[in-house]
Amino acid sequence: MSSLRARQKEDRRNRIVTSAKTLFRQQGFEKTTIEGIAEAAGVSGVTVHNYYGTKAGVLLALVIESDKLLIEKLESTLPKEPASLTDLMLQFARDIMDHAIANLDKVIWRQVIAAVTTGGVTQLTRAYFKLDQQLAFVLVRRIERLQQAGKLSPDIDASHLGKALFHLQNARFIQFISADELSRDEIEQRLRNDLAALFAVGSV
Amino acid sequence: MSSLRARQKEDRRNRIVTSAKTLFRQQGFEKTTIEGIAEAAGVSGVTVHNYYGTKAGVLLALVIESDKLLIEKLESTLPKEPASLTDLMLQFARDIMDHAIANLDKVIWRQVIAAVTTGGVTQLTRAYFKLDQQLAFVLVRRIERLQQAGKLSPDIDASHLGKALFHLQNARFIQFISADELSRDEIEQRLRNDLAALFAVGSV
DNA sequence: ACAAAATTTTTTATTGAATAAAAAAATTTA
DNA sequence: TAAATTTTTTTATTCAATAAAAAATTTTGT
Incomplete structure (x- = not known):
């Protein structure tokens, strides 16, 4: 039973985020004006x-939507029974x-990271940090599966391990988007070295 | 054999960075104007x-100076023979x-992180990333000491381990400055859990 | 030592983000 | 349907960032 006002607001939010996504992709973050x-x-x-506070706020809103899909995906x-x-x-x-x-391309992802760190509370x-936690939790659950399958010591705190590994992954992800020339393969190799x-x- | 121009330039750089540091500390980053x-x-x-590109650039210059001192310190x-x-x-x-x-306070450190990620090349x-590497290298050398002292397997690639641990530490550092209420003790505990x-x- | 050349800073102007307050428009409520 | 409430728009201001022209200063060559 949503009021007309609530629906209009929702509608405007959608239009703003959709338009922003198109423009960001077409012309990049900097060249897109509010x-x-x-x-x-x-x-x-x-x-x-009024709706999003800053230009970066609009970007963040759009990233949050896509991150929800990422988590579902x-x-x-992710294999239910990982090999290792x-x-x-x-x-x-x-x-x-x-x-x-x-x-989004790397240049815009950098803006996302910046917006998240400076954005106050x-x-x-x-919402973004909550999704980050959910993302980490996906990892934690898979780690528990590994333990159940006997592929990892059950004595390890899966939550601690998952969070630590998530942080490490995140650091490498930021490194990935921070340098244009860094490929996914290169980052994968570094992560492999980290873990080893x-x-x-x-x-x- | 520095020319008058070079000396004047150096002088202006110093005056700008020194003034900025005072103002940033007095009034914070946002309220300080170029x-x-x-x-x-x-x-x-x-x-x-012309000298620093952006307000964040001035901040970065000032952080770079203080980071050099950090590395020396x-x-x-850091114990030459760490216990573990x-x-x-x-x-x-x-x-x-x-x-x-x-x-600097946490709020300003957030601006540093943002500036580094968006700042292009x-x-x-x-300069900042180079110092980051040096910082990681300090860790690597201490890890080699641990190996020499027989407190860590000599089969481990000290460089890989040092970089991985540095990334993890960095992630926790960013978490530290991102939330006003997070204490150093709290972060230390999390890092302890990570490592364990x-x-x-x-x-x- | 001085005038021409080169470099650097300043002045001036413009665009756009961010914010605030008042005015206008629309929806909700009685 | 009219009054009350909420929301958007208009208007105005500050400041970061950038560009181009003008002014000032240093360097260079004689």
């Missing part, structure tokens, strides 16, 4: 500000990079 | 732009957080 987005969405520039495509922890991680990292690149950044070294520490 | 920095430094606003204060890899890491992370907080970002979980993977 006025441009507003015009394409049929609202005033100030309304865009990961839930379904390393395999799981590499697959996880690759899926995330693939998804990122399919949606807003509705949008909270880290996992070798405990072996007596 | 014009304000320029006035305090006795140059025009456009000159500040770490070289001298975990101890080494926790000390490393704590020194970095201490140094960061002693110089400029003189300043290159990661190092347990290899143990058979």
Whole structure:
């Protein structure tokens, strides 16, 4: 039973985000103006500000939508019974990079990272961090599966391990988008090295 | 044999960075204007732009200077013979957080991270990343010491391990500055959990 | 030491993000 | 349907960023 106002608002949100996505992809982040987005969405520039605060806020909103899809995709495509922890991680990292690149280019992803770190504590950044947690949790659950399958010691705290590995993956992801020339293969190799070294520490 | 021009330029650079540091600390990043920095430094606003490109560029210049000191400090204060890899890491992370907080507050550090990720490939970002590498290398050398002391398997690639751990530390550092309420102790605990979980993977 | 050449800074102007307050328009409610 | 409420738009301002022309200063060649 949504009111007319609520529906109109929802509608404007959609128009703004959709227009922004098109413009960001066509002309990049910098060259896209708030006025441009507003015009394409049929609202005033100030309304865009009222809705999303900043240009980066609009971008964040759009990324949040696509990240929800990413999580669904990961839930379904990540192997339920991974062969090993390393395999799981590499697959996880690759899926995330693939998804990122399919949606926006590296230059724009840098703006996303910047927006998230500077953005204070807003509705949008909270939503983003929540999705990040969910993403990490996908990993945690798969790690528990590995433990159940006897492929990983059951004594390890799956939550701690999942979060640590997620942070590491995230660091490599940021490195990936920060340098134009870095390929997914190159990052995969680095991650492989990371894991090999880290996992070798405990072996007596 | 520096020319008058070169000396004047160096002088202006110093005045700009020094003025900026004072103003950033007094009023924060947002409330400090380029014009304000320029006035305090006795140059025009456009000159500040000419020298550092953006307001964040000025901040980055100032951080780079203080990071050089951090590296020196770490070289001298990190134990030459650490008791364990975990101890080494926790000390490393704590020194970095201490140094960061002693110089600028969290809000401003967020701007640093944002500036580095969006900053394209400029003189300043290159310098910053180079220092980051040096920082990682400090860790690598200490890890080699651990291996020489028989406290860590000599089969492990110290460079890979050091870089992986540096990335992890960096991720936790960014988390630290991203949330006002997160204390160094809290981050230390998380890092401890990270390391415990990661190092347990290899143990058979 | 001085005038011409080269470099650097400043002035001036423009675009666009962000924000605030008042005015206008639309929806909701009674 | 008219009053009350909410939302958007208009209007105005500050500041970052950038560009081009003008002014000032240093360097160079004689």
